[in-house]
Amino acid sequence: MCLIVTIVMLILSIQHFMYGDYLTGALTLVVALGFAFLLLKNIRLAQCDKDAGCDSICMLPSWFTKLFSKKED
Numbered sequence: 001m002c003l004i005v006t007i008v009m010l011i012l013s014i015q016h017f018m019y020g021d022y023l024t025g026a027l028t029l030v031v032a033l034g035f036a037f038l039l040l041k042n043i044r045l046a047q048c049d050k051d052a053g054c055d056s057i058c059m060l061p062s063w064f065t066k067l068f069s070k071k072e073d
Helices: 002-018 022-050 062-068
Strands: none
Touching: 002 022
């Protein structure tokens, strides 16, 4: 699903930039990059689950994952 949304948003972003609507183009580009990040994160987690453990190659940078982690009470 993330792949489809990423591709559609990238196409929409390119179209908006071509027509000169830079604000909407930038917004759709940010959404596309967000979904691309989620796709990359899911691929990395699937690789970690497949290998039965994670190492430094398998994980995203800790400063970046803290931005999107769940809050623990």
